[in-house]
Amino acid sequence: MTTDAALAAEERRALAWAFGFLSARGRALVVVLLLSLAATAVISAQPYIMKLMIDDGVLAGDLTMLAWLTGLLLLTGLVNLVVGGVNRYCHVKLSGQVLFALREAVYAHLQRLSPAFYARTRTGDILQRLDGDVAQIQRFLVDALLAGINGALGLIAALALMVWLSWQLSLVALVLLPAEYLYLRAMRPRVEGRTRSVRERASALSAFLVETLPAMKFIQSVSAEEREVEHLHRLNSGYLGDLLRLQITEFLTAAVPNLLTSVSRAGIFLAGGYLIVNGDFTLGALIAFNTYLGFATGPVHSLLGVYVGFMRLRVSLQRVMLLTDAAPAVDPLLSPRRLPDEAAGAVRFEGVTFTHPGAKRPVLEGLDLEVPAGSKLGIVGATGVGKTTLIELLHRHYDPQAGRITLDGLDLRDLDPRELRRRVAVVDQDVVLFRGSIADNLRYGCPEADDEALQDAAERAQIADFIAAQPQGWETPVGERGTALSGGQRQRLAIARALLRDPLVLILDEATSAVDVETEASLIAAVDDLFAGRTRIVVSHRAEALASADRVLELASDG
Numbered sequence: 001m002t003t004d005a006a007l008a009a010e011e012r013r014a015l016a017w018a019f020g021f022l023s024a025r026g027r028a029l030v031v032v033l034l035l036s037l038a039a040t041a042v043i044s045a046q047p048y049i050m051k052l053m054i055d056d057g058v059l060a061g062d063l064t065m066l067a068w069l070t071g072l073l074l075l076t077g078l079v080n081l082v083v084g085g086v087n088r089y090c091h092v093k094l095s096g097q098v099l100f101a102l103r104e105a106v107y108a109h110l111q112r113l114s115p116a117f118y119a120r121t122r123t124g125d126i127l128q129r130l131d132g133d134v135a136q137i138q139r140f141l142v143d144a145l146l147a148g149i150n151g152a153l154g155l156i157a158a159l160a161l162m163v164w165l166s167w168q169l170s171l172v173a174l175v176l177l178p179a180e181y182l183y184l185r186a187m188r189p190r191v192e193g194r195t196r197s198v199r200e201r202a203s204a205l206s207a208f209l210v211e212t213l214p215a216m217k218f219i220q221s222v223s224a225e226e227r228e229v230e231h232l233h234r235l236n237s238g239y240l241g242d243l244l245r246l247q248i249t250e251f252l253t254a255a256v257p258n259l260l261t262s263v264s265r266a267g268i269f270l271a272g273g274y275l276i277v278n279g280d281f282t283l284g285a286l287i288a289f290n291t292y293l294g295f296a297t298g299p300v301h302s303l304l305g306v307y308v309g310f311m312r313l314r315v316s317l318q319r320v321m322l323l324t325d326a327a328p329a330v331d332p333l334l335s336p337r338r339l340p341d342e343a344a345g346a347v348r349f350e351g352v353t354f355t356h357p358g359a360k361r362p363v364l365e366g367l368d369l370e371v372p373a374g375s376k377l378g379i380v381g382a383t384g385v386g387k388t389t390l391i392e393l394l395h396r397h398y399d400p401q402a403g404r405i406t407l408d409g410l411d412l413r414d415l416d417p418r419e420l421r422r423r424v425a426v427v428d429q430d431v432v433l434f435r436g437s438i439a440d441n442l443r444y445g446c447p448e449a450d451d452e453a454l455q456d457a458a459e460r461a462q463i464a465d466f467i468a469a470q471p472q473g474w475e476t477p478v479g480e481r482g483t484a485l486s487g488g489q490r491q492r493l494a495i496a497r498a499l500l501r502d503p504l505v506l507i508l509d510e511a512t513s514a515v516d517v518e519t520e521a522s523l524i525a526a527v528d529d530l531f532a533g534r535t536r537i538v539v540s541h542r543a544e545a546l547a548s549a550d551r552v553l554e555l556a557s558d559g
Contacts, residue, residue: 010321011314011317014317014318014321015317017321017324018102018137018141018313018317019141021098021101021102021105021141022098022141022142022145024101025094025097025098028090028093028094028097029094031090032087032090032091032094032146033146033149035083035086035087035090036087036146036149038083039080039083039084039087040157041157042076042079042080042083043076043080044157044161045076046073046076046077047161047287047288048161048288049069049072049073049076050073050287050288051282051287051288052065052069053066053069053070053073054282054287055282056069057069059282091142091146094142095138095142095143098138098141098142099134099135099138099142102134102137102138103130103131103134105324106129106130106134106320106323106324107130109323109324109326110126110130110323112328113326113328113329114328114329114330114397114398115392115397116329116356116357116398117326117329122203122207122210122211123207123210123211124203124204124205124206124207124208124209124210124211125203125204125206125207126323127206127210128199128202128203128206128207129203129319129320129322129323130323132199132202132316133199133316133317133319133320134316134320136312136313136315136316137313137316137317137320139309140306140309140310140312140313144306144309144310144313145306147306148306161288165288166275168275169275187249187252187253190249191246191249191250191253191308191311191312192311192314192315194242194245194246194249195246195311195312195315196315196318197242197245197246198239198242198243198246199315199316199319201235201238201239201242201243202239204235204238204239205235205236205239208231208232208235212228214480214481250308253308329397329398329399330396330397330398330399330413330417332416332417333413333414333416336414336415336416336419337410337414337415338415338416338419339407339408339410339415339419339423339504340408343407343408343423343504344373344374344408344504344535345373345374345407345408345423345504345505345534345535346370346371346372346373346406346407346408346409346535347369347370347371347394347405347406347407347505347535347537348369348370348371348405348406348409349367349368349369349370349390349403349405350368350403350404350405350406351366351367351368351402351403351404352364352366352367352368352369352393352400352402352403352404352405353365353366353367353400353401353402353403354386354389354393354398354400354401355401356389362401363384363385363386363389364386364389364390364393364400366402366403367390367403369553371535371537372535373408373535374532374533374534374535375535375536375550375551376528376535376536376537376538376548376549376550376551377535377536377537377538377549377550377551377552377553378538378539378540378545378546378549378551378552378553379537379538379539379540379552379553379554379555380539380540380541380546380552380553380554380555381554381555381556382556382557384557385555385556385557386555387509387539387555388509388539390555391426391507391509391537391539393405394412394424394505394507394537395420395421395424395426395507396412396415396417396420396421399412399413407420407423407424407504407505408504422501422503423503423504423505424503424504424505424507425445425498425501425503425505425506425507426498426507426509427491427494427495427497427498427506427507427508427509428494428509428510429491429509429510431482431490431491431493431494432481432494433478433481433482433485433490433493433494434478434481435477435478435479435480435481436477436478437472437474437475437476437477437478438467438470438474438475438476438478438493439454439474439475441478441482441493441497442454442457442458442493442496442497442500443500444497445497445498445500445501446497446500446501449500451474453500454474454500457496457497457499457500458496460496460499460526460527460530461492461493461495461496461499461523461526462492462519462522462523462526463489463492463493463496466489466492478493488519492523495508495523495527499527499530503534504534504535505534505535505536505537506527506531506534506535506536506537507536507537507538507539508527508536508537508538508539508540508545509539510539510540510541517542520542520545521545521547524538524545524548525548528548
């Protein structure tokens with residue numbers, strides 16, 4: 001397949017994916033289209049009624065006919081008001097449903113991607129694609145596309161009535177259409193290129209804010225405020241420059257067709273005036289024709305908007321598909337096996353070899369390791385020797401390229417990753433807390449836990465006294481990312497959250513590094529007491545955390 005053919009096939013696949021969200025709501029789409037058709041029919045009748053009012057009422061001196069036609073015109077206005085209001089409601093509802101379905105689908109896919117994806121992809125760029133680009137796709141699918149369909153219906157109706165009134169004037173109105181088409185075709189690559197540039201600038205700006213706002217304390221500590229403000233100024237200037245260039249390009253894309261339309265209108269008045277002088281046309285007919293020309297001009301502009309919107313859509317689709325096409329590192333089975341009710345938490349690595357994508361050498365090679373159920377394994381080693389990788393393999397963020405990992409004799413590949421992660425709890429050094437209360441964060445991994453279970457977990461993690469001392473108790477807010485708490489308090493909450501889940505295997509990955517040695521020893525003792533019959537894996541640089549381990553594994557680099 002040639003490169004152009006491959007790109008065309010890829011674009012068709014992306015369009016089919018996007019339009020699938022619209023076709024899934026076919027009934028709502030049909031309702032909106034029927035309402036639009038009704039509104040177009042009502043509006044299209046009004047200029048002809050006005051023609052009759054002028055020719056058969058005013059100029060003919062028939063006041064009765066004028067009164068009846070005036071009432072009919074008012075009735076069409078009232079019908080148009082009702083149909084337009086219902087149509088607007090249905091349109092907005094359909095737009096929202098498509099937007100949210102698109103965003104939820106992309107977000108659901110992002111949840112399946114490995115830590116390596118997030119390590120190499122800027123969060124701000126993901127947010128811009130998930131927000132701005134997805135919204136751009138929705139605007140085309142519903143807003144621009146329906147506007148185009150409405151425009152096409154209005155254009156067909158207006159052209160038919162124009163030809164009915166005067167085919168000669170219709171030829172004058174349409175003579176410049178080929179020139180408009182050729183001009184728009186020439187402008188297409190410019191609009192696409194500048195739209196892509198603006199999207200990339202917006203992504204860079206979002207990434208800057210996402211990266212610097214959480215690091216504001218550090219920026220202040222190294223007196224880098226002016227440097228970061230200057231960086232933001234450069235990003236803003238680049239974004240504004242590209243945005244202005246895009247606006248100029250889009251203005252020229254629309255302005256030239258508008259100019260040609262004005263030329264057509266002038267020609268129609270000249271030709272129509274000639275026909276009236278010769279007695280071949282009426283004043284009311286010329287006014288109605290000119291009104292229908294205005295009706296045709298609006299749809300032409302709508303179709304022009306669809307054309308420009310399609311160019312934007314192609315750019316946004318390419319950016320979003322880079323997210324949806326990112327392959328998950330693990331592929332769950334359609335019919336996974338379940339852990340037995342009597343599962344005890346025995347872990348085994350059998351000849352496990354793993355190399356990170358893009359790395360030249362494996363971080364783990366031929367690893368054989370057995371952790372009996374209910375035992376405690378300590379892991380030590382320098383940075384980069386594979387401690388975190390070993391945990392990520394056990395949590396099945398990745399699958400090994402060779403060998404296998406089992407839990408109670410079952411290959412992790414045969415298990416549902418969600419069930420596995422519920423039964424294997426990990427407490428990291430970098431604790432993840434969400435904006436909300438202490439209770440909300442404790443229940444995050446176990447939403448069904450009652451107040452008694454929360455209290456028990458908090459006491460075992462030695463955080464209950466701190467919670468009781470807070471004015472709002474369990475409803476005390478933890479702040480953005482837990483910034484209202486100290487490092488030690490965050491880690492105790494994370495341990496309590498893991499204890500609340502009552503897992504088969506508990507992994508502490510430097511989980512007590514933010515507390516003093518005495519508190520660490522007390523926490524480890526509490527964990528050992530609670531999990532005396534459960535499997536524990538502790539990664540730590542402190543000997544105190546590993547003192548009670550049944551075995552200590554030291555990982556080392558062979559390079």
